[in-house]
Amino acid sequence: MASIGKKQHILALVLLLPICISQVIHEQWTKKYGKVYKDAAEKQKRLLIFKDNVEFIESFNAAGNKPYKLSINHLTDQTNEEFVASHNGYKHKGSHSQTPFKYENITVGLEGKWSCQAMKDQGQCGNCWAFSTVATTEGIYQITTSMLMSLSEQELVDCDSVDHGCDGGYMEGGSEANYPYTAVDGTYDANKEASPAAQIKGYETVPANSEDALQKAVANQPVSVTIDVGGSAFQFNSSGVFTGQCGTQLDHGVTAVGYGSTDDGTQYWIVKNSWGTQWGEEGYIRMQRGTDAQEGLCGIAMDASYPTA
Numbered sequence: 001m002a003s004i005g006k007k008q009h010i011l012a013l014v015l016l017l018p019i020c021i022s023q024v025i026h027e028q029w030t031k032k033y034g035k036v037y038k039d040a041a042e043k044q045k046r047l048l049i050f051k052d053n054v055e056f057i058e059s060f061n062a063a064g065n066k067p068y069k070l071s072i073n074h075l076t077d078q079t080n081e082e083f084v085a086s087h088n089g090y091k092h093k094g095s096h097s098q099t100p101f102k103y104e105n106i107t108v109g110l111e112g113k114w115s116c117q118a119m120k121d122q123g124q125c126g127n128c129w130a131f132s133t134v135a136t137t138e139g140i141y142q143i144t145t146s147m148l149m150s151l152s153e154q155e156l157v158d159c160d161s162v163d164h165g166c167d168g169g170y171m172e173g174g175s176e177a178n179y180p181y182t183a184v185d186g187t188y189d190a191n192k193e194a195s196p197a198a199q200i201k202g203y204e205t206v207p208a209n210s211e212d213a214l215q216k217a218v219a220n221q222p223v224s225v226t227i228d229v230g231g232s233a234f235q236f237n238s239s240g241v242f243t244g245q246c247g248t249q250l251d252h253g254v255t256a257v258g259y260g261s262t263d264d265g266t267q268y269w270i271v272k273n274s275w276g277t278q279w280g281e282e283g284y285i286r287m288q289r290g291t292d293a294q295e296g297l298c299g300i301a302m303d304a305s306y307p308t309a
């Protein structure tokens with residue numbers, strides 16, 4: 001009798017141990033990221049999601065068969081569905097019609113990266129399109145005026161009536177110190193608008209499904225690209241060169257700011273995201289370049305454009 005009791009005890013312990021460990025890790029994690037849950041039920045629900053995600057990250061890293069590693073970050077208590085719903089915001093309406101492509105005949109170097117403004121965080125607001133528009137506009141302004149300036153995403157979110165504010169929008173629809181970014185739809189405040197800081201004439205599209213064309217464009221200025229971030233790897237912190245999994249359901253606008261290759265010859269794009277510096281490599285991700293797919297990894301070459309001054 002006693003030995004059965006002991007066995008059951010050990011069994012219970014073995015079954016409960018992972019939960020207890022997760023609980024401790026989750027507790028530390030909520031402190032680190034300042035998470036507060038509204039009640040015990042919510043906390044329990046988040047703990048279980050957190051535990052699943054940690055197990056996914058650990059088994060991914062243990063498999064060790066990819067040139068990138070995942071780690072826990074501030075999004076680890078969300079399901080992938082919640083993450084996708086809250087962190088992208090690009091409404092893809094079919095590819096843009098082809099405009100002239102002024103970089104058609106240029107020769108590109110082996111690597112390069114545009115210096116960018118301080119990393120921004122779009123918060124829980126699906127307006128990645130505004131961040132990408134601003135990043136590419138800052139890029140062209142910097143190149144044409146030799147000045148580095150930070151434009152205001154908030155102004156685009158508030159003022160642009162064609163696009164959709166926090167519900168997502170398109171990247172061709174639409175000065176920062178006096179207009180700080182907050183992740184809610186606001187109303188346009190004309191008093192805060194500085195003199196027209198950077199004016200762009202229009203935009204050109206990069207010929208679709210050609211990473212060569214994209215490289216020519218990125219060699220000349222930061223380029224708005226759209227990618228599929230539905231895969232769970234984007235939800236976590238990825239370091240190294242990301243090689244998938246992802247599809248081509250374009251749902252997130254980001255900025256290609258450079259390209260290069262690792263010592264072992266893996267080619268990559270340097271992509272600037274808008275989820276803060278605590279995501280990825282200081283807010284950037286290196287995504288594999290030159291895959292077999294003409295669309296590029298996660299569809300990066302499908303729908304790219306840049307502003308013209």
Ligand SMILES: *[C@@H]1O[C@H](CO)[C@@H](O)[C@H](O)[C@H]1NC(C)=O
Binds near residue numbers: 071
């Ligand atoms: C994300 O990964 C990078 C690179 O490994 C690391 O420096 C950074 O601290 C990580 N961020 C978090 C939140 O774990």
Ligand SMILES: *[C@@H]1O[C@H](CO)[C@@H](O)[C@H](O)[C@H]1NC(C)=O
Binds near residue numbers: 101102103104105
């Ligand atoms: C590229 O070169 C071709 C052939 O010389 C020429 O027809 C075309 O106009 C050039 N494109 C640009 C954008 O300069």
